[in-house]
Amino acid sequence: MGTYYITTAIDYVNAKPHLGHAYEKIAADCLARYQRLRGNDVFFLTGTDENAQKNVQAAREAKKDVRTFVDEMAENFKQLCKAYAISYDKFIRTTDPEHHRIAQLIFKRLQDAGDIYKDKYTGLYCTGCEAFYTEKDLVAGKCPEHQTKPQEISEENYFFRLSKYRDWVKQHIESYPEFIQPETRRREILSRLADEVKDVSVSRAQRDWGVVVPGDPQHRIYVWVEALMNYVTALTFPEGDYKTFWPADVHLIGTGINWFHTVIWPAILLSAKIPLPKHVFVHGYLTADGQKMSKSIGNVVDPMDLVTRYPADALRYYLLRRVPFGEDGDFSESDLKNAINGELLAGLGNLLNRAVTLAEQYKGTFTGSLTLPQKLDVTKIEFHMDRFELHHTLETIFQFIGDCNKYVDETKPWKLTGTELGTVLNNLLESLRFLTIVLAPFIPRTTDTILLQLGVKRGMWKDLQPTPFTGKPKKGTHLFSRV
Numbered sequence: 001m002g003t004y005y006i007t008t009a010i011d012y013v014n015a016k017p018h019l020g021h022a023y024e025k026i027a028a029d030c031l032a033r034y035q036r037l038r039g040n041d042v043f044f045l046t047g048t049d050e051n052a053q054k055n056v057q058a059a060r061e062a063k064k065d066v067r068t069f070v071d072e073m074a075e076n077f078k079q080l081c082k083a084y085a086i087s088y089d090k091f092i093r094t095t096d097p098e099h100h101r102i103a104q105l106i107f108k109r110l111q112d113a114g115d116i117y118k119d120k121y122t123g124l125y126c127t128g129c130e131a132f133y134t135e136k137d138l139v140a141g142k143c144p145e146h147q148t149k150p151q152e153i154s155e156e157n158y159f160f161r162l163s164k165y166r167d168w169v170k171q172h173i174e175s176y177p178e179f180i181q182p183e184t185r186r187r188e189i190l191s192r193l194a195d196e197v198k199d200v201s202v203s204r205a206q207r208d209w210g211v212v213v214p215g216d217p218q219h220r221i222y223v224w225v226e227a228l229m230n231y232v233t234a235l236t237f238p239e240g241d242y243k244t245f246w247p248a249d250v251h252l253i254g255t256g257i258n259w260f261h262t263v264i265w266p267a268i269l270l271s272a273k274i275p276l277p278k279h280v281f282v283h284g285y286l287t288a289d290g291q292k293m294s295k296s297i298g299n300v301v302d303p304m305d306l307v308t309r310y311p312a313d314a315l316r317y318y319l320l321r322r323v324p325f326g327e328d329g330d331f332s333e334s335d336l337k338n339a340i341n342g343e344l345l346a347g348l349g350n351l352l353n354r355a356v357t358l359a360e361q362y363k364g365t366f367t368g369s370l371t372l373p374q375k376l377d378v379t380k381i382e383f384h385m386d387r388f389e390l391h392h393t394l395e396t397i398f399q400f401i402g403d404c405n406k407y408v409d410e411t412k413p414w415k416l417t418g419t420e421l422g423t424v425l426n427n428l429l430e431s432l433r434f435l436t437i438v439l440a441p442f443i444p445r446t447t448d449t450i451l452l453q454l455g456v457k458r459g460m461w462k463d464l465q466p467t468p469f470t471g472k473p474k475k476g477t478h479l480f481s482r483v
């Protein structure tokens, strides 16, 4: 089979993880698990972006040395992954010496290509983003991410000849419509590329933190630039896993960093003579009860708090089902409860409970024609998964769960005996076995519990072929509790 390389953005460690971080990792995890089930060799990368200057300030405020501070903060993100069953293959930290070494190697390639030059730079700088903005990027003169007024900064630093690559990048995006998804995000970038593109500053004059510019220890590689390189440094470019997994199949990112990933990053790769990633998928932002999450409103949802009150799988399900993937979505705790009591408990949990209770009492063999499992539209599921339509995949699966419960209502197996009962149970248990496969990318812990109760081994995607059920069902605890 093939290989599949998926990445999330790497997270700033100056604050604790919020729900958006959890959301992005859950979506990436779902895609990674799906590709593994398909039999592909998957490399799933996530990690932390630790070279930002603001970590130096945050550490100072916390009265810690920077190294201790970033170690502690990175741990929060690892805990987040653990809590939500994020099955990453590597967690990169950009303070890893290996990242520094390889980022310098790539930067050296840009220098060798003649694409780096020194100049005086004056720009509008947002310390929150650690990014320079043009007047056009600002909303009412303020940073769109932070709603603060950027400072005008003037310093001597290194520039990358982004202008040289504009036409090429533009043509690439036009020729490969699937490169940036969804289409709305692609059009945003193309409309920006219709204008002139200026060269970008790629270093900061600072000495205390970050990756040193090759040949000039007075400068550090601008954090945004060296953070992008993590996708390649994590694979030990130009050797090791790089040879197996690059180019990436998909970089999963949020809206705010689209330009960096679909214009600046391709230009850097082109200059460094590295092939481009196949897809960049841009997911939306989450609101809470219809409002933007913000510290001042006090409605910031803490994913580590949530997961102490609800099962991680319920949250995974909720976010992947209710938020149309690629669009903005809303998080509402009352709707989360609806999802738990409704689809997960009354739908899936009830189905398992009914089937296993009857099967435990049944002494015969499971035989008869398997009509029910064939109602699961696997082709449709694959269609949606290949298009990153995770919410549609779940719709399709839960429609099938509805069909299964209807089948129980109609066949009334509690009134049946002998081969008639054997046939109904064969259909129900085999359908549940199918569900453990197609639901595994979404709610992995729950499908493990179902497998245990069915008494069958975990299957791969290719095992979605109806065969007489052979497990030994045994009732266990309920999948979800009513909330």
Ligand SMILES: [Zn+2]
Binding pocket: 126, 127, 128, 129, 130, 143, 144, 145, 146, 147
């Ligand atoms: Zn900002």
